[in-house]
Amino acid sequence: MKFSKLAKVTVVATVSLALAVPTLTSASAASKFSTATSASQAGGIAGLTAACKAEGQLNVIALPHYWANYGDLIDGFKAKYGVKVDEANPEGSSQDEIDAANTNKGTSRSPDVFDIGLGTAAKYLGTGTFAAYKVRNWANHVGASDISSGEYTPNYTGTMTIGYDGSLGTITKLDDLLKPAFKGKVAINGDPLGSSAGLNSIFMVNLALGGTFDDVSPAVAWFKKLKDVGNYINVNPTEATIASGQTPVVMDNGYIAAGIAKKFAAAGKSWKTFTPASVGSTYNSAVSAWAPHPACARLWMEFTLGETGAAIWAGGGATPTLWTWMLKTKRAPAAGIAVIGKSKVAAAAATAAQTAKARAYLKTAWPAAVGS
Numbered sequence: 001m002k003f004s005k006l007a008k009v010t011v012v013a014t015v016s017l018a019l020a021v022p023t024l025t026s027a028s029a030a031s032k033f034s035t036a037t038s039a040s041q042a043g044g045i046a047g048l049t050a051a052c053k054a055e056g057q058l059n060v061i062a063l064p065h066y067w068a069n070y071g072d073l074i075d076g077f078k079a080k081y082g083v084k085v086d087e088a089n090p091e092g093s094s095q096d097e098i099d100a101a102n103t104n105k106g107t108s109r110s111p112d113v114f115d116i117g118l119g120t121a122a123k124y125l126g127t128g129t130f131a132a133y134k135v136r137n138w139a140n141h142v143g144a145s146d147i148s149s150g151e152y153t154p155n156y157t158g159t160m161t162i163g164y165d166g167s168l169g170t171i172t173k174l175d176d177l178l179k180p181a182f183k184g185k186v187a188i189n190g191d192p193l194g195s196s197a198g199l200n201s202i203f204m205v206n207l208a209l210g211g212t213f214d215d216v217s218p219a220v221a222w223f224k225k226l227k228d229v230g231n232y233i234n235v236n237p238t239e240a241t242i243a244s245g246q247t248p249v250v251m252d253n254g255y256i257a258a259g260i261a262k263k264f265a266a267a268g269k270s271w272k273t274f275t276p277a278s279v280g281s282t283y284n285s286a287v288s289a290w291a292p293h294p295a296c297a298r299l300w301m302e303f304t305l306g307e308t309g310a311a312i313w314a315g316g317g318a319t320p321t322l323w324t325w326m327l328k329t330k331r332a333p334a335a336g337i338a339v340i341g342k343s344k345v346a347a348a349a350a351t352a353a354q355t356a357k358a359r360a361y362l363k364t365a366w367p368a369a370v371g372s
Contacts, residue, residue, distance in 0.1 A: 033294040037132045037150060039302060042295065045136075048302065049081060051295030057084045058296040061100055061111040062092035066239050066259040068156060069316025070115075076312065077303050083296060091238045094120035095194030098129060105290045112297035114152075114286045117196020119359065121152045121284040122352035131287040133298055135305045140325040143282070152286035155305060156318040159347045160197075160204040160279045163257035165248040166270030174208045174222075174276045182231045182249060189237055189252040192362055199358060200281045201251035203350055208276035213354040216361060224369035232370055253281050255317030258339075280347030282321075307331055314340050 033051055036042040042051070052058070058077070065071025074085050088109075089096060094116035104110035114130075124130065130151040138144050143154040164171060168181060177186050190198035206212070206219035226232040237247040242260060250256075257273045264271040285305060291297040303309055310320035314336030326332040327342055350358070 033298065034131065034291070036294075036298060038134050039136055039298070042298060045299075045302060048295050048299045052081055052083055052293070052299045055083070055293040055296050057086060057293055058300055059086045059088065059108075059110065059112045059291075059293065060300075061088040061097050061114070062090060062094070063087060063115060064090040064239065066256065066263075067316075068158075068253075068255050068318035069259075069312045072312050072315070073304055073309060076308065077300060080303070081296075081299065091236065093190045093195035093198070098124060101129065101288050101290055108292045110290050110292050111288055112291040112293050113300050114284075114288060115155070116152070116284055116286065117199070118282055118284065118350075118352055119196060119199060119355035120194075121286065123356070125149075125151055128289055131289045131291065131294075131297075133287045133301055135302050137306065137322065137325075141305065141321040142324055143321055152284040153301075153305060154282050154321045155285045155309075156313045156320045157280055157282040157347075158253040158255045158318050159275065160200045160251065160281055161254045161257050161273045161275045163250050163252060163260060163271055163273050165245070166264075166272045168248060170272065171274040174205065177231060177249065178226060178229055179231075180229075184230060184233055185247070186226060186231050186249045187233050187235050187237045187241075187247040187251070189250060189256070191236075192366060193359055196281060196283070197252050197256075199355065199362075200253075200279055200350075202358065202362070204251065204275075204277050204279040206277075207279060207348065213348070213350040214357070216358045217365070220362070220365050220369050227370045234371055253318075258317035278347040280349035282349065311336050 033042055039045055039048055042048050060074070063070040063074065074087065078085050088100065088111065097111060097114045097116055098120060101111050132150040134150040135153065138150065138153060141153055147153065162171065171177065188198050188201040189195060192198035192202050202216050202219045203213060205222055206216045209218045209222060211218040223232060233247070235241060235247055237250045237252070241247040242250065254273065257271065261271040285301055287297045287301060305322065307322070307326065310322040310326060311333045313320045314323065317339055319340050323332065
């Protein structure tokens with residue numbers, strides 16, 4: 001049913017655009033935007049805007065609205081440029097995004113852009129999955145110069161935490177989660193084999209236990225104990241499972257906890273947090289090499305990685321990689337400063353090599369410890 005509906009919309013849009021703006025639907029025009037590595041190669045922002053409006057749609061994936069204010073980002077893009085934004089699998093993992101692009105390659109349903117963790121970004125760097133693109137302020141993003149090809153750009157970061165329903169009491173140490181009061185209540189956001197938040201949950205527990213990023217076996221042993229006492233549940237937490245009480249304890253990014261806390265407060269409830277160890281989690285933006293709407297994909301990068309996007313991310317509790325520059329140039333909005341402050345997130349983070357090593361170990365160790 002969903003596929004049929006999309007197919008119908010695509011046919012109507014294609015006919016309409018062919019009649020209205022034939023030059024922008026030609027193969028040569030599409031190729032121009034598909035290969036543009038900067039706005040200057042696409043006629044500037046004005047050129048990208050005109051082409052995106054002609055394309056009429058942007059495909060995004062794995063962007064839940066409560067995640068770092070993505071709901072406001074999507075609404076803002078639609079309002080500014082007047083195009084449809086198709087949102088697929090909002091609760092998907094970073095790996096799910098890449099898989100969807102490969103599965104739907106060459107079709108109008110393929111994702112145009114990605115929002116992925118470091119492990120997934122590094123894994124697919126140089127494989128032809130990403131289309132190199134540097135936004136106008138690329139050099140001002142912390143960490144961007146580390147990926148000189150421009151295949152992906154660090155966009156925002158946060159600190160992992162344990163968020164939980166305040167009615168459960170107060171968590172003061174990691175082993176509190178082993179108590180009977182938390183039976184069938186503890187979840188992590190995603191499978192650590194494909195989800196950055198899931199893997200960073202493992203790292204957070206490992207560091208809390210005195211371990212390092214190089215050997216996550218202590219964390220796996222702890223999660224096995226959590227599973228054995230009946231407290232760990234193999235449920236991927238979503239806004240719905242949290243609201244219903246199915247997953248009242250969730251290990252995830254701090255900016256997610258901040259969004260949940262607002263909703264709980266509005267309902268007269270509380271969502272508390274406990275951070276047993278400081279582990280950073282940086283996400284990255286990239287254009288798909290197979291983007292069916294290449295102009296909109298690049299315009300989305302300019303919008304989200306610009307000052308407007310940074311302000312919206314900051315309002316959602318995430319620290320944009322553009323934030324240091326915005327503070328230095330006095331461009332940071334007061335509303336964002338009120339939420340995340342004036343300092344960068346100082347949290348330890350795993351390298352791409354440590355991430356790959358951990359996932360190689362977890363491939364067999366994780367399902368053996370907690371099931372699947």
